[in-house]
Amino acid sequence: MRVLSFIQLLATAVTVTALVPRIPTPGVVANDLKSLVSTASSVSVDLPARWSDYNLPLPSVVVNVASENDVAIVIKYCTKQGIKFLAQNGGRGWGKTFNLGSNGVLINLAALNKVTFSANKTQATIGGGAIIGDVIPAANAAGALVVTGNCNCLGALGAMLGAGYGNLMGEVGFGVDNIISLRVVIASGEVITVSKTSYPDLFWAMRGAGPNFGVVISATVKSMPATAEDRTAWINNLYFAPEKLPQVAQAIQDLPLLPHQRIYLVLTNSGNNNEPVVLVTGYLRKGTEQTGRAAFAPIYALGPSSESSTIADYEEWNVSNDGFCTSGGQKPAYSTTINNMQAQKWPEIWNLYTAFQKKGPNSAVLIERYNLTKAQSVPDSSAALSGALRRQAFAQAIVIPWYDDVTLEAEALTFGQKVRDIWSFSTTPTDNPTYINFAHGDESLSAIYGSSLPRLQTLKKTWDPRGAFTQWFPIK
Numbered sequence: 001m002r003v004l005s006f007i008q009l010l011a012t013a014v015t016v017t018a019l020v021p022r023i024p025t026p027g028v029v030a031n032d033l034k035s036l037v038s039t040a041s042s043v044s045v046d047l048p049a050r051w052s053d054y055n056l057p058l059p060s061v062v063v064n065v066a067s068e069n070d071v072a073i074v075i076k077y078c079t080k081q082g083i084k085f086l087a088q089n090g091g092r093g094w095g096k097t098f099n100l101g102s103n104g105v106l107i108n109l110a111a112l113n114k115v116t117f118s119a120n121k122t123q124a125t126i127g128g129g130a131i132i133g134d135v136i137p138a139a140n141a142a143g144a145l146v147v148t149g150n151c152n153c154l155g156a157l158g159a160m161l162g163a164g165y166g167n168l169m170g171e172v173g174f175g176v177d178n179i180i181s182l183r184v185v186i187a188s189g190e191v192i193t194v195s196k197t198s199y200p201d202l203f204w205a206m207r208g209a210g211p212n213f214g215v216v217i218s219a220t221v222k223s224m225p226a227t228a229e230d231r232t233a234w235i236n237n238l239y240f241a242p243e244k245l246p247q248v249a250q251a252i253q254d255l256p257l258l259p260h261q262r263i264y265l266v267l268t269n270s271g272n273n274n275e276p277v278v279l280v281t282g283y284l285r286k287g288t289e290q291t292g293r294a295a296f297a298p299i300y301a302l303g304p305s306s307e308s309s310t311i312a313d314y315e316e317w318n319v320s321n322d323g324f325c326t327s328g329g330q331k332p333a334y335s336t337t338i339n340n341m342q343a344q345k346w347p348e349i350w351n352l353y354t355a356f357q358k359k360g361p362n363s364a365v366l367i368e369r370y371n372l373t374k375a376q377s378v379p380d381s382s383a384a385l386s387g388a389l390r391r392q393a394f395a396q397a398i399v400i401p402w403y404d405d406v407t408l409e410a411e412a413l414t415f416g417q418k419v420r421d422i423w424s425f426s427t428t429p430t431d432n433p434t435y436i437n438f439a440h441g442d443e444s445l446s447a448i449y450g451s452s453l454p455r456l457q458t459l460k461k462t463w464d465p466r467g468a469f470t471q472w473f474p475i476k
């Protein structure tokens with residue numbers, strides 16, 4: 001946590017207010033908000049931890065809200081005063097589009113983390129501050145499955161509003177495809193419920209571009225009643241010699257993925273003297289040793305140098321990704337959608353990776369491939385997320401330079417861009433379709449929003465005419 005003292009802030013307030021009376025200083029903003037929000041909330045200068053310190057948002061005031069009314073009050077105050085603000089859920093967003101100026105306010109949603117299930121377990125209501133580590137235990141206790149991302153530290157809705165990739169998506173589609181309704185604080189400070197039948201335009205926009213249109217207090221989403229066996233998955237880890245990367249990549253390209261199956265290729269730190277390794281990790285819901293090995297047979301046939309597998313209960317599915325959740329450090333990640341594994345390019349990617357990984361040992365390269373049949377059964381026009389994610393994406397590709405020494409920045413950016421350049425199937429890599437929640441922040445808006453962009457631009461004028469929501473791949 002970064003801490004500025006209130007005395008410092010108040011001192012600034014007194015000095016600067018005398019000179020420039022119209023711009024409320026952080027001290028003034030903090031005092032004003034303190035007097036406006038509920039007593040259950042708090043106003044502080046302690047910044048909740050974020051995943052990456054690279055280009056992180058630097059607010060001057062943090063409001064730990066306790067109710068939807070608190071959120072509405074902060075938004076009304078900030079829009080009236082012309083102060084930038086940002087809602088924070090899991091704090092894992094890495095896009096470098098944050099800019100809170102000199103007196104920005106962070107709305108910490110963490111206390112709005114309630115997760116409830118309907119009696120018949122077909123609907124879950126997820127608080128805007130819940131992390132996935134809140135959602136999965138609640139779903140497990142209810143005897144249900146609900147689509148989430150694959151790391152427990154993520155804001156459940158932060159991830160879902162952009163699209164929402166996760167283990168269950170081959171069976172139920174993207175997170176956004178499962179949203180039934182949203183309780184949203186909009187730019188005017190009003191709190192409204194949006195759904196297919198209530199403000200349908202905004203409902204469409206929220207599902208793919210949510211942070212540009214409002215702060216979600218809670219989302220009601222579809223869930224699946226599930227037996228204890230339904231809530232298990234067979235998960236494997238296979239390590240390969242780097243020389244086998246082209247064959248491994250080709251096998252991932254050719255693998256016929258079942259709806260309840262997903263596969264990742266990861267270049268990562270082995271944990272043994274920081275040695276880089278090639279890891280393939282798979283998931284098969286309700287899989288057994290027998291069905292699991294059958295589903296991943298072409299990968300096993302390549303002769304991993306070591307391997308392990310386990311049948312994991314629902315609450316353990318994401319545990320192996322906990323290291324990836326670690327907060328702090330510089331992580332200027334890049335990503336793009338790939339339409340092909342380009343198997344022969346992997347020796348080059350390995351060389352780029354190992355050269356940088358010597359300096360940033362936890363750096364990683366990831367390919368995430370999911371079954372898209374269910375996602376493709378929904379028309380592109382049903383939600384604002386870029387249709388390219390449903391149609392053109394073979395997989396998502398991510399490169400994460402991860403280091404502490406800020407003097408490595410230029411090298412890190414070059415490494416990330418070079419790998420993205422290799423993956424891109426567009427002439428200009430920053431125009432290649434890119435998942436908003438994995439994007440770096442240097443992409444064109446059409447790379448992020450695809451053919452939804454013109455309609456989003458029109459709706460932005462209707463729902464946020466003064467540009468209150470400007471922090472997450474802002475629509476202009």
Ligand SMILES: Cc1cc2nc3c(=O)[nH]c(=O)nc-3n(C[C@H](O)[C@H](O)[C@H](O)COP(=O)(O)OP(=O)(O)OC[C@H]3O[C@@H](n4cnc5c(N)ncnc54)[C@H](O)[C@@H]3O)c2cc1C
Pocket residue numbers: 051086087088089090091092093094109128129148149150151153154155156157158159160161162163164165166210211214215216217324325437438471472
């Ligand atoms: C370790 C790791 C693992 C990941 N795994 C996955 C994965 O499995 N699947 C996947 O799809 N993505 C994944 N991602 C990407 C993830 O979706 C994004 O990082 C996402 O932005 C995280 O949301 P957050 O709430 O944690 O972050 P934050 O930084 O808190 O939020 C990101 C943006 O969303 C906005 N936002 C958050 N909550 C709300 C809300 N309630 N209402 C309105 N706006 C809101 C914020 O204002 C901000 O602009 C992963 C990222 C990391 C770092």
